[in-house]
Amino acid sequence: MADNLALRRFMDDLGLTHAELADRVNLEIGCLTGKPGTVSERTVYNWLTGKTSWPPVKHREALRAVFGCTGPDLGFVQPGRGNRAHPEDDVKRRSFMTAATGTALAVGSPAIAAPRRIGHSDVERLNTRFADVIASDHRHGGKLSIETRAEALADEALDLQQHGAASQRVRAALFGCSASFMSSAMWAAIDGRRFDTALRHHERAASLAAMSGDAAIQFRIWSHAGSLFRHLRKPNDALAANNVARNLPIACRDPLFASLGHARHAAIHGLTGDVNAVRRSVSRAQDALDRAGTGDIRPVWLAAHYDQAELDSLALAAYLALGRYEDAESHAHRSLGLLRPHMQRSRAITNARLARAQLGQGDLEPAVTTAMAIPAGLAAHPRVAGMLDRFGSALLDVAPNSPHAQLWDQYTHDNRRTPA
Template identity: 55%
Template sequence: MTTTRNTVLEAWMKEHGYSSNRLAEAVNTAIEQLTGRPGGHDGSSVRDWKSGRVRWPKEVTRRALEIVTGLPAAELGFVPRGRAQSAPAPQQEDPDMKRRNLVGGIAAAAAAAAAPGTAPRRIGMSDVDRLQARFADIIASDHRHGGQLGIEQRAAALADEALNLQNSGSATQRVRSRLYACAASFRSSAMWAAIDGRRYEDAQRHMREAQALAEMSGDQAIKFRIWSHAGTMYRHLGRPGDALAANDVARNLNLTRRDPLFASLGLARQAAIHGAAHDRSSTRRAFDQAQDAMDRADPETPRPVWLVAFYDQAELNSLALSAYLALGEYPTAEAHAHQCLSALRPYMARSRAIATTRLAHAQLAQGDADAAVASAMKVPASAATQHARVSRMLQEFGAALRATAHGSPVVQTWTEHTAAWRTSA
């Protein structure tokens, strides 16, 4: 059989500076995040992908590639078995249609399970594993796009699917607990998408449902995620007292005493809340403690995919950037912005847009309008026009720029740039 080179993957690697060995290492790390065991790929594996000798990697490898690149396998030039190489790339499915199809499928499955004369279905860990694989897809979509209504709706529908499984057959208590944990995970992702999209009433509705599901699951990791998200939501709403109370629920779970990485995230988010409340000494103390906990965390400890997919030194610096910007310590904020941007993983598109926008604010506040506009112009048009938090921060940036640099040529440059964004939106 003749093979066709995967020029799409080759182009992506060249654009992002990946050698075969480096991409193999990144994929192995992502596989470990997904499965708890490192992958076994090396440079020759990647060369097989590029040459076309392997046209459709195994499922876990495809999911790992999506985490690393932020793109589905088909958009990296891979071709599913049985499909011709020249087949066009699938069109993006409308989120509403996808949710209708999903809910329809759930209803059909439930009806089949309840049909008279049929043996009850046995629900097992394979069903849980299937849902967890789809949870990893939700996480990947969030890091690429963030805050989108389609992500929120898809996550909520998958939470419903997990709950429907509870009633579609028999299962052990262990499996039922894991299904509740899956439903809580999906609902917490719907909550986060709503927070990120500034749809706070929807976020609070998802939060209440996620909290109830998490209690039924007994899963401390997902409880931590939900309460930590609640702290972030209240911080964005300008309610630091409620934010600290919610974040304290997360930080007081036994999990944070067993795993320093959870403790570090709780402390870093606490520091960001202190920054929003203009408490300088508490902000610095909490960030010092967060850094110390991160330094003590064992990288070999198995952790949930949602945590390892985003929380690292770059995220800690991103939270510090937010806090010191709120405190008005602009040189410190700018330093954290550069540290964050230099360490962000390639697929963290949403986080990069937020950090870049905050960097522009920090530079403008120091009187460097040229550098600030140059930074702000690096934000992709898609994030500037479709991500609610980024869009609002850029509007505030434009207002501050016009107030501080009125009549300057750089204001005209920014005005023309944002006009081009509106045209392309």
């Protein structure tokens, strides 16, 4: 009997406790069968410790709905069969799903099932899981597991749209759900520096968003595209993509969307060396943010991500790219003072940029101290690791024989980072 490390990792990605996972599974069982599940914390404990190596089919289907993964992907092993599929188990699964969706197959007749009726409750269930993906991204970011799960959930939303009976409004909402998940898969790939994959995700996400008619998710996808091209150091493409987002009607109606569009434009202009364009965009972003009402209902991805701290973080990126290190440091300190406690990855990114801004002003000791203070686990994040590598190279260029360079060299030797 061995611990189920795969399931534990998936739970950690979503930040789920034993009790919270039990509640999610029971909710999914209720959606599938019409009756609440009876999974307890003890049940989850048995899964994690390996005492239960192959849960009943309804538990596996509910776990699949929560995580977007099959039983073997979640670390479960069918006794005596390893991870190999088995015909008898497939029959049990089909029998359960047939009963759960209320379909009946006549003996001796073709297996033609009436389509399941899809409604707003299914859309709400998907939206809840989208919120989970957003929360996981804020805690970890860039992980392949987040990207894979988001892509699987996008497929699930499409499957409902293609095989269920639904109104046109619900179908559009399902396209929007699928586009939302693909936008998160795209961002996870960007954050993990898997840029070719991110470009493929963008194509699919943009197509799904267009079919949904959801302007908010279209904004997110094209705004992400602007960030993707910025990371690829293609400022003209980045400006063009971000302009698609900024010119959407929702950016004209809602100043919070407008503010994010201007702030990301500032970061892109930093690559072009246009100081006036950066200042103008930062100013417009601030004016729009000051006008944005706090009581308005916004998409979870926007409300959970964009605020004054993020505006200052994007301004920091812009001024750092321009080589205006004093302005960059000012925005860094302001962002760090406003960041929400759970946004540890964002804090690590901001500190890595702050260290570079301090180094750019010749403040070697504070710069090295700031860089070394980033927790080891966060320093292994692909974006942060890249920033710290560039910081080390800049330090060697500025003061190759200084004690600060020697200290940094020893620190990196003792704390070799591995990709997150």
